[in-house]
Amino acid sequence: MKKTTELFMGLRSLFRLYDKMLKKVCTEHDLTVIEADIVSFLQNNPGKDTAADIVELRMLSKGAVSKAVESLIQKFLLEREPDTEDRRKIHLKLRSQAGPVTESINEVREEFLSTVLEGFTREELETYTEFLRRLFANTRKAMEGSEQA
Incomplete structure (x- = not known):
């Protein structure tokens, strides 16, 4: 097997394992994987808090991000905040109600890292x-x- 094939297969397996583990959070908090991904992104990337940042850095479609953001707002986990200098720019802020979700995501991340870095x-x-x-x-x-x- 070629090294690049092994690399890509290994990376794909890592992503699949993380997604599988993240689905526990989704089930527990009634979220889609993209919604959980957005909460995780906003939690871990202060200053990168616009929908455009999420689209660019998470490589998700604009439509998927827009739909997930709306759903998170409806679930009272997220709020929009206009930029003080550029009203066209909207920042996304996690609300305090997102605390249990971010705690669950942190637990999954720790479990994932301890699993893949064991030994x-x-x-x-x-x-x-x-x-x-x-x-x-x-x-x-x-x-x-x-x-x-």
Whole structure:
């Protein structure tokens, strides 16, 4: 098997496992996976709090994000806040009612990481962290280069 195939299959398996674990949160709190993903994103990315940020960084469709945002607002988990300088820009803020959801998401994230990183030494985790940092930097650099072409 080729290394790139193994890499892509491994990444796909990681995403599938996380989605499977996240579905527990969805069932517990009556959310779709995209809604849970948006709550998680807003919790973990202060300053990246517009629908456009979610579309760009989570690579979700505008329609899916719009529908999920509306649903989260109806469930009183999210609110819109106009930008003080640019009224066209709308920030999305988690409401206090989202607290139990974010706690559940944190528990799932911890469970996921402890599962996939089980048995790694401290040195291996440091190497893994550096590897990912460089991998993502190379990816960003390549993406920026392809956008300019």
